[in-house]
Amino acid sequence: MFRIIYGAAPAPCSLDTSIDITDGTHLIDGSIYFRGIHYERSEHYFDNVTNTERGCICKKRKCMQKCCPQGQVLRSYGKKCINSSIPFDPPIWDKYKRLQKSIGYFDFHYIYKITQCTKGEYL
Missing domain, CATH: 2.30.160.11 (Methuselah Ectodomain; Chain: A, domain 1)
Structure with missing residues (x-):
């Protein structure tokens, strides 16, 4: 069978x-x-x-969660993305220390999920 x-x-x-x-x-x-x-x-x-x-x-590439698309930041209240001219250059940590090297926007693949961002997160 x-x-x-x-x-x-x-x-x-x-x-x-x-x-x-x-x-x-x-x-x-x-x-x-x-x-x-x-x-x-x-x-x-x-x-x-x-x-x-x-x-x-x-x-294939390093992925990073980002609340808002390129050229936008998360407003500190209301969970809404707004346009921004501030360059995107977040601090990157390697386990216990901050890397001195500045990253470029295209060094990562970004996963956009505003629903998972909380007050105080501006990426």
Whole structure:
């Protein structure tokens, strides 16, 4: 007697930590090349809800949560993003000490989630 169970394999990352790589170059080995990044088969998946191929960007680049899009900051009250001309250059810590090197905006992949930002967080 055989029993067949149908089900999808779990995604290798969450929707929040992935990007749409549908338009990437699909290679014969099942990997995908998108915007200079090569995603192995274990680093991407097809999302049936969004109907897109999703690449696990946080497995390829360092990810950082940011409350507001580039060029905006979180207002200290009301949880609303407002335009700002202040350069984005947050302090970055390496375990116990602050790194002296200034980072660039494009050194990270940003995950925008204003719902998880609290009063006093301005990134």
